[in-house]
Amino acid sequence: MSAPLTPDFANGEVSFWYRSLGVPEPGEPLDGDLQADVAIVGAGYTGLWTAYYLKKAEPHLRVVVLEKEFAGFGASGRNGGWLTGALAGSPERYAKTHSPDAAKRLQRAMFEAIDEVIRVAAAEDIEADIVKGGLLTVARSTAQDVRLREELNYQRQWGWTEADVRLLTRGEMESRLRVSGATGATWSPHCARIQPAKLARGLARAVRNLGVEVYERTPVTEISRGRAVTPYGTVTATYVLRCTEGFTATIPGHHRDWLPMNSSMIVTEPLPEDVWAEIGWNGRELLGDMAHYYMYAQRTADDRIAFGGRGKPYLYGSRIDDRGHTPAWTIDALWSLLTSFFPAMAGFRVAHAWSGVLGVPRDWCSTVHLDRETGLGWAGGYTGHGVTTTNLAGRTLRDLVLRRESELSVLPWVDRRVRSWEPEPLRWLGVHSMYRLYRMADARESRGAERTSALAKIADLITGH
Numbered sequence: 001m002s003a004p005l006t007p008d009f010a011n012g013e014v015s016f017w018y019r020s021l022g023v024p025e026p027g028e029p030l031d032g033d034l035q036a037d038v039a040i041v042g043a044g045y046t047g048l049w050t051a052y053y054l055k056k057a058e059p060h061l062r063v064v065v066l067e068k069e070f071a072g073f074g075a076s077g078r079n080g081g082w083l084t085g086a087l088a089g090s091p092e093r094y095a096k097t098h099s100p101d102a103a104k105r106l107q108r109a110m111f112e113a114i115d116e117v118i119r120v121a122a123a124e125d126i127e128a129d130i131v132k133g134g135l136l137t138v139a140r141s142t143a144q145d146v147r148l149r150e151e152l153n154y155q156r157q158w159g160w161t162e163a164d165v166r167l168l169t170r171g172e173m174e175s176r177l178r179v180s181g182a183t184g185a186t187w188s189p190h191c192a193r194i195q196p197a198k199l200a201r202g203l204a205r206a207v208r209n210l211g212v213e214v215y216e217r218t219p220v221t222e223i224s225r226g227r228a229v230t231p232y233g234t235v236t237a238t239y240v241l242r243c244t245e246g247f248t249a250t251i252p253g254h255h256r257d258w259l260p261m262n263s264s265m266i267v268t269e270p271l272p273e274d275v276w277a278e279i280g281w282n283g284r285e286l287l288g289d290m291a292h293y294y295m296y297a298q299r300t301a302d303d304r305i306a307f308g309g310r311g312k313p314y315l316y317g318s319r320i321d322d323r324g325h326t327p328a329w330t331i332d333a334l335w336s337l338l339t340s341f342f343p344a345m346a347g348f349r350v351a352h353a354w355s356g357v358l359g360v361p362r363d364w365c366s367t368v369h370l371d372r373e374t375g376l377g378w379a380g381g382y383t384g385h386g387v388t389t390t391n392l393a394g395r396t397l398r399d400l401v402l403r404r405e406s407e408l409s410v411l412p413w414v415d416r417r418v419r420s421w422e423p424e425p426l427r428w429l430g431v432h433s434m435y436r437l438y439r440m441a442d443a444r445e446s447r448g449a450e451r452t453s454a455l456a457k458i459a460d461l462i463t464g465h
Contacts, residue, residue, distance in 0.1 A: 002328075003335035004349040006269050012325035015078040016267045016306070016352035017197035024201070026070040026216040032233040036064040036213075038401060039228045039237035041220045041251075043067035044076035045386060046379050047243035048203040049394025052120070055210040057398055063212045064235050066228055068219040068247075069322075072200025075246055078324060078356035079387055080265065080296045080308045082286050083118075084135060085111040085190030088385040089365030089413075091158045098412035104159040106411050111164070111190050113392040117199075118192065120391075126202030128194045129301040133284040135191035136168075136177055139184045143445035143452055144290035148184050151290070164188060177280045177287065179341050191286045193298050194387065222252060225374045239370070239401050242378040245386065246357030249318035256420040258359035258381045259427065260318050264311035264326050266334045266353045268304045268345065276303065278344045291445075292438035292456045295337060304351070307338045311355060314431040317424055324354040358384050364465055367416040368393050370400040377401070381418070434459040 010016075014023050038054060040047045043065050051063050067073070087110055091103040114132070121128055139145040148167075155165055165188040168176075173185040208214055222229035228240050244251060246260045276282075287297040295309040311330030315321065331353045339345045361367065361381035366389055370377035377400065379393035380386075392408070399409045421427050441453035459465070 001332060001336050001339075003266070003331050006349045006351045009350060010352045011331075012323050012354055014073065014324050015197065015354040015356070016265070017077055017081075017195055019352060021197055021201065024070045024072075027214065029217040030066065030215040030230055030232040030235070034064065034233065034235055036062045036235055036237040038063045038239045038241065039235040040065045040241045040243055041223060041228055042074075042243035042245070042247070043071035043204065043214055043216070044074050044243065044245060045200065045203070045390035046245060046393050047241070048076075048200070048207055049391050050241060050243060050379070050397045051207045051212045052203065052210065053395050053398040054401060055207065055212055057402060059211070064237070065207070065212060065214045066218045066220050066230060066235065067214065067216045070216045071204035071214060072197055074322075075356050075358050075386060076200045076390075077197040078265075078354060079196050080306065081194045081196050081298050081387070082135075082296060083114050083130070083192040083194050083387050084286065084385060085114055085188070085388060086385050088382045088389045089363070093363055093365050094412040094416075097416065100158075102412040105407070106413060107159060109392055109408065109411060110388060113388045114190060114192055116395075117388065117391050121199065121202065124202060124206040126199060126206065128198040128202060130192055130194050131284040132189070132192035133286070134187055134189045135288065136173075136285045137186050137188075137288045137290065138173075138179050138182045139290045140179070140181045141183065141445045142448065142450045145183045146450070147290045147452055148186060152186055164190060175280070176283055176285060178278070179287075180343055181340070187285070193284050193286060195301065196387070220251070223376070225376060237375070239375045239377060241397060241401075242376075243380065245359040245380040245382065247320065247322075248359055248380065250320065255318060256423070256427075258361055259314065259421050259431065260320050260357040261360045261384075261431075262311060262313050262315065262321075262355055262357055263308060263384065264330045264334065264353065264355040265306060265308035266331055266338070266350045267300070267306045268338075269349050269351045270303045271305070271348060275344050275348075279342055291442050292459070293435065293442050295341075297338075305338065305342070305345070307334055309334055309337065310435060313435045314428060316428045318427070320357050321355065324356060326353040326355045330355075358382060358386065361418045362421050362464065363418050365416065365418065366393070366413050367418060368396045368400070368414050369416070370397065430463050434463045434465070437462075
């Protein structure tokens, strides 16, 4: 089914989130060598949060941020707008290197980070369409329903209480949101809707107001001890922090650190009140499902549905289509899935489509690191949970740079070592095999399978998901 498009349909142009704001004109580039206390590479959420907390803690520090395009150009300005408390990675993997209690503390820190983002947005007068409506996760087949309940039991084992997540009755589910074919749902309060580009632009303004120097149109070609090298000059600093997430593979020496995984989104035209009366969604919850080839969605502030999922998940050689153009088949696939969730959408159209990349470590767990001897540090590998995790990472990097012994500096993702991804063509074959198997597993389950397809379990083994 071909997706119907509005007359002013746009593809790429970074993302829909910039449509009402306008895509920013990049600021001035670096103009010569300079000395700083901290040099941050990348002006996405991680870099901006790190700069913000460093300057708030120590106003005298000279903090410099270097950005190839403009602040919020990457995933920070393109994501699904989920300020979620979901952990970026498996608690068991964090527990293996530390303890189960340490993994649970990391999870609690993620929950708390949601309210910290909301607090800072209010304090800095950042209007980012934030509504803390929680997260609805739905099942739409017998196998998905089994996984939903297994996931709930798993969360209970890792410290999630009834106040953190609960199974909804059918009546409770339908009073919130009516998803066609839904067989069950859970709800967690630990999620808020945001407008990603508004948050990114607001943070960029806030750090500049604090005195942080942000140089745009300034690609970093080399990161080494005490140095961030650009075509326009070299920044020397005591600490050089790499905050490049999905773009990390473009930096020499880091090609296999984190795999740039592609995700795509569409957004509808604004929907009238009679459609919302049929769908519900008055609480502005975030919406996800239990499919292997999963989706994510929100009701926007201007009453559209923004709906995302995997398109072409990975480009050979870790290439990045950084302008966000999305193939027609991906748009059609997302539209088909959207209308299967909400048949009332059949008479409406897609207004915008875009794509972006997120960083995936080999073990799918995020890391924060600072080498005190070399001054080199990084944070990232958020596997799609970066809107909240970046805030926690920024505060953690602050404590590491300032040599603070804190609850954050000893969390189990700090100094976590992860092996590199395999060289090509193994990397390409592994990722594409994984997602082909996930699609096949979803198709089998939709035809009535009562348990998770073995194909999905094979896919998990291939890539260590």
